[in-house]
Amino acid sequence: MRKLVFSLVLILVTARVAAFEIEDHSTFGPKQAQEVLRILSTTDTAIFAPMIQSYLANNPDTFIDYTVASSTDVMGAVLQQSQPFDLVISSAMDLQTKLANDGYVQKHVSGVTGALPVWAKWNDMVFAFTQEPAAIVISEAAFQGLDMPRSREDLITAMRRNPERFRGRVGTYDVRQSGLGYLFATQESRVSETYWRLTEVMGSLGARLYCCSSQMIDDVASGELAVAYNVLGSYAFQRSDLDGIRIVLPSDFTTVMLRSVVVPKTAPSPELAGRFADHMLEQAHSNSGNFDIRRWLGPSDGAALSRINLGPGLLVYLDALKRRAFQKEWTNAILQ
């Protein structure tokens, strides 16, 4: 009973203090449970719920509180250190890395983390549990009579040759708004010059800018967009409800983002958080089941996969000067 009261008070207090916009909030497991785990995440509840349920199946005496917010808000909540979250899950690997680098994250070492591949962890603080490619989502109707592009070059060629078909029907992330879009853009610009040529072509066709992948997918499905560039592949692959769209992982190189989990320094139950994180990582890296870390990479042989490295390199594009310069250059290219 005391636990329940305490939890209630905690929730009320949290709700009052919360200086960020909660997109979704749900709870799992018995309210009177011995252990309470609070997760702050950027991942939609529907997508992550199976993971929580698989944990509860083995640990029924746990109450899990799951809050969804935008990656910027998630970062802000951890920086404020007033939110008692045990686990922070985010698709913004650069922000997660910055949190860890700047000392807001505690180390977690276990048998599970010891077995992780080198690329899937950084400094025993940031742990990757998905690999999600940046994909090109194409409306099959819009490409009727054209070859399906397999690479960025193919896409550039198609757009240049058929400007009337694509004008106003090309979508991509607005890197000034979307952290994920910014991450994809900066990493691609680092890897290849093609990115800038593509951006200029899209700019010349009056590209439409989006905040989120799901909207881009919806617009392609509805035929409003002919092509959406740098859509989060994992979202696209899950939209089995939509017909007439084609998801392409560019064969020249496919940027792969890692969704990651960290345990904040302020976690009230770091031990429980560690156990849950281990469960997540085990599910993801055991190469089976719903959370297989390779499930979004498609049949690609891996040669063209360009995984974004966890590490301080990610801090470079978070630098204020660098960000300003990049966004300026990008704006010049896309808004003509």
Place this chain on the structure above:
Amino acid sequence: MTQPVLSGSIQRRLLILLFCASALLAVLLYFVVQSVARQVAQQSQDNILAASALSVIDSARSVDGEVIVDLPYSALSMLDSVTDERVFYVVRFGEDVLTGYAELPRPPLSKARQTAYMSADFLGEEVRIASVSRSFSADLGRDRLEVSVAQTLSGQRQTLARSSRLALGVGAGFFALAAVLAWLTARATIRPLDRLAASVSRRGPTDLRPVTAAVPQEMAPLVTSLNGFMSRLEASLNRSEDFIAEAAHRVRTPLAVVRTKAEIIQRHIRKPENKAAMREMIGAIDESSRTAGQLLDHAMVSFRLDSLAQEKVDLASLVNDMVERLRPVAEIAEIDLVIVCSDPATIQGDGILLQNALRNLLDNAIKYSPADTRVEIRLTKGDTGISLQVCDEGRGFPKAGDADLAERFTRGDNVHGIVGSGLGLTIARDVATAHGGRLILENNAGGGACASLFFPSS
């Protein structure tokens, strides 16, 4: 023999000393290697940090009068290339922070020093900071552009742990090698001593020659004193032998005179009790004179044994001569000397000594034989060797094969009433031994004793 009083062991002491020295050097080596490794690790970390800071400062340019720093991706990612490191940086123009972590400590830079390093705690972890600066012109005027880059130390710790293990390995290996060398050294040092001890203890009981084998310089005083000691001992032994021989000789001549006089006087004495007294006197004189003679013999034998002559000796004729020479004495005692068997036999050696030995055996046989008995002499040559046997029909040895009888001045406990010095068997044994043979004492089954000189055929 008295056991020597032991006080430690040179080899052990040497080993302990060398082990201690090796251990000390190994520990020293460990610390030296570790400190060098620490310096190298520190230096390489500093170099990487400086390179990173330089790449940042190289990206600085002035755009529209504003200082723009285009942070190179590699500037930070290179710091994380081997181990996961937390990385911090700050760019300052004069006192203004352009970008980065404003709280990052500043290593002391000056106009003269364009690169500086320091260790500090930052955001809960120890970091190494490198700063570089250069003069830069912007709208606001000319000022110093300063870039600091910092990195946590997990990589350096890892390197240090590795080099620490290496240093430990080097130290342990050095110690093991040094220990083996120390052991070999200690053994090699002790070896001349062992050799000397072995060469001295290998010597025969009468070998008092000086040690002539080469010895190390440090052992020269020991060998010198040993040689001096032995030569004094030899001189002293020789002197006492000489003295005995001289004394015996001096005593024997006057004794002969006294005996002659006593015999003459005895002839003129009528009273039977006086006559008996005189006979006892003559007996005593005989004993003395015989002892003196044997002492002389013994001295002579000792002398000749030291440098044994190697001549061909015909034992048969030697036996014959000696028997003929002693026959008159035997006849006085009414004892028959019989050469039962005389195989032709020769031996390499000293004829005079062999003669002496045989005479002592025959003397004994005559002396201990009752009247009207035979003493049988056999010279036989068999497959195993040459045997020269003297057998009497007397009282026999108290215990057959009693080797003590051949010791100097030792006589059996059944010799009452018979004159003797106890030197005869000693002489016979020494001669037999010097010729590579031995003296065998045994009793006959039918009574009487047998003494044989046995020379095995080599």
